[in-house]
Amino acid sequence: MSDGVSTRLQPVLDHLNADFDNALKRWQDFLRIPSVSTDPAYNDKAREAGQWLVDQLTEIGFTAELRDTTGHPMVVAHHPGPGDASGAPHLLYYGHYDVQPPDPVELWDSGPFDPQIVDGPRGRRMVARGAVDDKGQLMTFVEAFRAWQAVHGTLPVAVTAFFEGEEETGSPSLVPFLKANAEELQADVAVVSDTGSWDVDTPAITTQLRGMLYTEVTVTGPSHDLHSGLYGGVAPNPANALTRVLGELHDAQGRIQIPGFYDAVADPDAETLRQWHELGLDEEAVLGGIGVPASSGEQDRPFLERLWSRPTADINGIWGGYTGAGSKTVIPSQAAAKISFRLVPDQDPDAVLAGFRTFIAERLHPGCSFELHTHNGSPAIKVPTDSPYLQAARDALADVYGKTPVNIGSGGSIPVVGEFKDVLSIDTLLMGFGLDDDRMHSPNEKFELACFDNGMKAHAALLERMRTLAAQRDAAE
Amino acid sequence: MSDGVSTRLQPVLDHLNADFDNALKRWQDFLRIPSVSTDPAYNDKAREAGQWLVDQLTEIGFTAELRDTTGHPMVVAHHPGPGDASGAPHLLYYGHYDVQPPDPVELWDSGPFDPQIVDGPRGRRMVARGAVDDKGQLMTFVEAFRAWQAVHGTLPVAVTAFFEGEEETGSPSLVPFLKANAEELQADVAVVSDTGSWDVDTPAITTQLRGMLYTEVTVTGPSHDLHSGLYGGVAPNPANALTRVLGELHDAQGRIQIPGFYDAVADPDAETLRQWHELGLDEEAVLGGIGVPASSGEQDRPFLERLWSRPTADINGIWGGYTGAGSKTVIPSQAAAKISFRLVPDQDPDAVLAGFRTFIAERLHPGCSFELHTHNGSPAIKVPTDSPYLQAARDALADVYGKTPVNIGSGGSIPVVGEFKDVLSIDTLLMGFGLDDDRMHSPNEKFELACFDNGMKAHAALLERMRTLAAQRDAAE
Numbered sequence: 001m002s003d004g005v006s007t008r009l010q011p012v013l014d015h016l017n018a019d020f021d022n023a024l025k026r027w028q029d030f031l032r033i034p035s036v037s038t039d040p041a042y043n044d045k046a047r048e049a050g051q052w053l054v055d056q057l058t059e060i061g062f063t064a065e066l067r068d069t070t071g072h073p074m075v076v077a078h079h080p081g082p083g084d085a086s087g088a089p090h091l092l093y094y095g096h097y098d099v100q101p102p103d104p105v106e107l108w109d110s111g112p113f114d115p116q117i118v119d120g121p122r123g124r125r126m127v128a129r130g131a132v133d134d135k136g137q138l139m140t141f142v143e144a145f146r147a148w149q150a151v152h153g154t155l156p157v158a159v160t161a162f163f164e165g166e167e168e169t170g171s172p173s174l175v176p177f178l179k180a181n182a183e184e185l186q187a188d189v190a191v192v193s194d195t196g197s198w199d200v201d202t203p204a205i206t207t208q209l210r211g212m213l214y215t216e217v218t219v220t221g222p223s224h225d226l227h228s229g230l231y232g233g234v235a236p237n238p239a240n241a242l243t244r245v246l247g248e249l250h251d252a253q254g255r256i257q258i259p260g261f262y263d264a265v266a267d268p269d270a271e272t273l274r275q276w277h278e279l280g281l282d283e284e285a286v287l288g289g290i291g292v293p294a295s296s297g298e299q300d301r302p303f304l305e306r307l308w309s310r311p312t313a314d315i316n317g318i319w320g321g322y323t324g325a326g327s328k329t330v331i332p333s334q335a336a337a338k339i340s341f342r343l344v345p346d347q348d349p350d351a352v353l354a355g356f357r358t359f360i361a362e363r364l365h366p367g368c369s370f371e372l373h374t375h376n377g378s379p380a381i382k383v384p385t386d387s388p389y390l391q392a393a394r395d396a397l398a399d400v401y402g403k404t405p406v407n408i409g410s411g412g413s414i415p416v417v418g419e420f421k422d423v424l425s426i427d428t429l430l431m432g433f434g435l436d437d438d439r440m441h442s443p444n445e446k447f448e449l450a451c452f453d454n455g456m457k458a459h460a461a462l463l464e465r466m467r468t469l470a471a472q473r474d475a476a477e
Numbered sequence: 478m479s480d481g482v483s484t485r486l487q488p489v490l491d492h493l494n495a496d497f498d499n500a501l502k503r504w505q506d507f508l509r510i511p512s513v514s515t516d517p518a519y520n521d522k523a524r525e526a527g528q529w530l531v532d533q534l535t536e537i538g539f540t541a542e543l544r545d546t547t548g549h550p551m552v553v554a555h556h557p558g559p560g561d562a563s564g565a566p567h568l569l570y571y572g573h574y575d576v577q578p579p580d581p582v583e584l585w586d587s588g589p590f591d592p593q594i595v596d597g598p599r600g601r602r603m604v605a606r607g608a609v610d611d612k613g614q615l616m617t618f619v620e621a622f623r624a625w626q627a628v629h630g631t632l633p634v635a636v637t638a639f640f641e642g643e644e645e646t647g648s649p650s651l652v653p654f655l656k657a658n659a660e661e662l663q664a665d666v667a668v669v670s671d672t673g674s675w676d677v678d679t680p681a682i683t684t685q686l687r688g689m690l691y692t693e694v695t696v697t698g699p700s701h702d703l704h705s706g707l708y709g710g711v712a713p714n715p716a717n718a719l720t721r722v723l724g725e726l727h728d729a730q731g732r733i734q735i736p737g738f739y740d741a742v743a744d745p746d747a748e749t750l751r752q753w754h755e756l757g758l759d760e761e762a763v764l765g766g767i768g769v770p771a772s773s774g775e776q777d778r779p780f781l782e783r784l785w786s787r788p789t790a791d792i793n794g795i796w797g798g799y800t801g802a803g804s805k806t807v808i809p810s811q812a813a814a815k816i817s818f819r820l821v822p823d824q825d826p827d828a829v830l831a832g833f834r835t836f837i838a839e840r841l842h843p844g845c846s847f848e849l850h851t852h853n854g855s856p857a858i859k860v861p862t863d864s865p866y867l868q869a870a871r872d873a874l875a876d877v878y879g880k881t882p883v884n885i886g887s888g889g890s891i892p893v894v895g896e897f898k899d900v901l902s903i904d905t906l907l908m909g910f911g912l913d914d915d916r917m918h919s920p921n922e923k924f925e926l927a928c929f930d931n932g933m934k935a936h937a938a939l940l941e942r943m944r945t946l947a948a949q950r951d952a953a954e
Contacts, residue, residue, distance in 0.1 A: 210706065210709075212706070212806070214806070221769060222769055223768030223769075224767070226767060227889065228789070228791045228819065229687065229689070229888045229889025230784075230887075230888050230889055231784075232687075232784075232789040232791050232819045233773070233775075233783035233784050233787055233788075233819065233888065234773060234780060234784055235769065235772070235773060236769050236771065236773040237773065237792060239792035239795050240723070240724075240726060240773075240790075242795075243720040243723040243792065243814075244724040244725075244727075245724070246717070246724065247717075247723065247724025247725060248721075248724060249717060250717065250721075287711075287844075290700060290701070290703060290712055291700030291701075292698060292699055292700075292713050292844045294843040295713065295844060296710075296711060296714065296844055297710040306710035307710050310710055311710075312705070312709040313717075314705045314714050314716075314717065314808055315716035315717050315720065315812075316705060316716075316798050316806060316807050316808070317716070317797065317799040317807075317809070318716050318719075318796065318812060319796045319800040320792075320794065320796075321792065321795060321815070322793055322794040323794045323795075323796040327793070327817070327852035327853060328793060329793060329889075330793050331793070332793070335795060337716075338799060338800075338804065338805075340806060342709045365771075367764075367769045367770060367772060367773055375804035410706070411706045411707050411708065411709055411710065412704060412706025412707055412806075413706060441704075
């Protein structure tokens with residue numbers, strides 16, 4: 001804890017320490033609700049989790065409601081903040097109460113919905129489905145709200161809490177709901193805790209998220225499956241043709257060969273690259289952790305750039321012909337693959353798709369034809385690094401960790417960030433507390449209690465830093 | 478029918494004409510037995526079909542038995558021939574009484590085991606599972622035996638009939654049975670009717686069969702499936718790596734790039750190539766029939782050479798990663814493919830396998846590893862075109878069709894031919910009567926009655942031509 005936190009914040013942090021065991025109990029109550037969103041058998045449980053949040057928020061001064069959608073309900077809650085901070089920003093906190101299915105259940109050391117606090121190399125940790133993704137991260141700011149309310153009888157700024165129950169199913173109701181309720185959800189900046197720290201002691205803000213274009217290509221050769229003895233040597237084989245095309249996605253140096261693919265790709269600014277370099281990522285440790293002797297990708301680019309600021313082309317699935325046991329001498333009629341491209345800022349998914357179409361057409365055997373369609377596409381996200389909100393988040397993290405946070409990138413995409421930008425025209429602060437080894441989506445998912453503790457306190461500090469933004473601005477005027 | 482068939486043969490041919498309707502009835506009885514070898518539910522029916530053949534052969538002068546194996550039983554039957562032809566060759570007739578499953582049953586115009594004689598563009602045809610493969614072809618020589626026995630009270634030469642019931646399941650009992658009974662099955666030459674005529678009026682003898690090496694390669698990248706956002710750009714993707722390797726199987730001219738692949742490949746002799754050229758195959762019609770606008774393979778080689786005397790490399794199956802509906806952002810841990818090579822005479826399957834291993838190793842991404850294994854391998858077959866037996870078969874076909882038969886190749890393999898050569902050290906005459914459009918293994922399988930009629934008569938003539946071989950040889954000595 002750094003010195004110099006405000007006299008308003010300090011008692012809130014003290015309260016969080018004093019109330020820590022109760023916070024763990026509330027978090028466990030939430031984790032016990034098996035709010036699996038992908039399985040209709042759990043529909044009641046999803047609603048129960050949403051209602052549980054409504055009750056929590058109501059208890060701590062919010063006006064909270066469950067709002068129906070065609071899928072799982074949304075939680076919308078408002079807290080007006082104090083009467084004396086009308087110049088402070090209005091914050092929109094987003095989280096999701098649904099979780100991934102726990103399968104394979106037999107690989108869990110304890111019940112996925114029976115949260116256990118166990119000892120680990122970094123102290124105690126919570127083990128349960130949703131421990132980190134996203135119930136644990138969501139609870140870090142709900143507990144921060146609770147502490148502020150308990151100590152000061154209000155929050156330092158106006159807050160809207162907006163939680164969905166469909167994040168693990170692709171958020172089908174999110175954009176329609178945002179559009180229908182844009183006025184009510186309007187805020188100055190959004191706050192999302194669905195990302196990670198750099199390590200348990202080093203806070204991080206994610207300022208760059210790759211986007212994605214996910215495609216599927218189907219190659220057709222003969223009108224029906226053929227006997228490879230009778231036709232082999234003359235019949236165009238769509239599996240051979242597909243591998244020929246996809247085998248050329250990268251050149252020998254790992255560069256993607258789609259025409260125009262890198263046209264809009266820019267390097268991060270020098271300061272960002274400097275910060276990344278200083279992180280001193282242990283490349284060997286990462287490769288060892290996934291059991292491979294060598295990395296892929298652009299061999300002339302540093303490892304972290306390849307992960308965070310360089311685009312990719314990965315085959316996520318491929319299939320065609322006979323895939324059972326033994327042998328079948330078939331020339332298949334079709335072969336297909338799912339190929340996704342991770343995109344970086346300024347790459348246009350539509351332009352990449354057009355380039356990929358040309359790439360295939362130029363290489364496909366003339367005896368075959370192809371169809372290409374997209375499953376989804378979203379551009380990359382860059383959070384402005386010069387905004388006062390980002391500075392407030394950096395200050396808040398420094399207040400709690402006693403250490404300057406690092407700006408990091410993330411290779412994955414968080415679609416809600418783009419949707420807040422598109423529909424509500426606001427940026428998002430990605431201030432998260434997960435660690436790489438938290439086993440999101442896997443058996444024995446966990447969240448370190450130390451991370452949870454830091455998260456609650458960082459959110460408590462963020463609320464205060466946002467309040468003082470207005471005061472700073474007033475003083476400057 | 479040409480002039481000059483022997484006075485012994487002519488009444489046999491006349492008898493075949495007179496008895497034609499009865500032959501159709503016997504053939505239909507055989508087709509009604511659903512002797513599907515791949516489904517244990519039909520085990521009794523397979524045995525019933527074998528026993529039906531034993532009864533037929535016993536009725537026409539053979540000593541016939543059903544012999545048990547660990548799978549479906551073998552039929553072994555001997556006919557001593559006449560006492561006065563001891564110098565004539567002893568013939569071994571092979572066929573199989575099992576059939577492919579009839580699925581998809583709903584695509585049949587009549588019951589697959591309810592044989593119907595229907596009109597078609599070439600006259601009447603028999604429609605049923607096994608109509609051509611192999612019950613109909615097998616009955617062509619059983620009926621020839623019956624006619625000889627009826628007219629002359631014996632066969633012109635000694636004959637062993639050897640039928641299996643596992644051809645459609647890869648003949649697992651065949652080689653062990655051949656080895657265990659090699660002395661009993663010894664003969665001078667084997668006769669198999671499992672191939673085709675050139676067309677309904679043009680007889681053919683197949684003198685060249687491609688062999689096969691069937692392999693499966695599994696490429697492993699990360700030790701477990703990874704999230705493509707978090708690891709994309711650095712994690713070697715085995716699906717990308719596999720396509721890169723397999724995409725280079727052929728060069729732009731369709732030539733296979735495996736080191737040493739063509740070392741042993743020789744062109745057929747000039748006379749064979751001349752005959753193939755004269756066949757005037759309609760390449761456009763073949764491509765139209767399989768619905769493709771262009772052929773694959775070696776663009777500088779004539780179409781028939783690519784089918785019959787040039788080796789191939791076809792991906793028969795490929796799989797890896799997520800293959801369900803929608804999208805999943807996975808970098809798979811493994812990807813795999815089944816790749817088969819059709820081989821031509823003098824290519825050694827082991828040498829091709831070694832070359833393929835080198836080919837993969839040279840191209841695989843250094844972050845991945847691979848395993849390669851074979852499902853089966855058999856060299857190509859070349860039937861000596863200068864043997865007296867082949868000449869006898871050519872003469873027999875000319876006797877019946879009034880037209881010189883053509884020597885053709887076949888792109889597929891018939892493993893029993895190699896096994897007769899290996900275990901019994903005898904060559905095989907491939908004298909078959911199917912047509913390309915007989916829909917073997919497909920719904921509405923059929924055999925033209927004209928082909929069946931020519932087949933019976935050609936086999937009747939072959940028996941006589943084999944008998945006179947001895948007389949010719951005696952005269953020459």
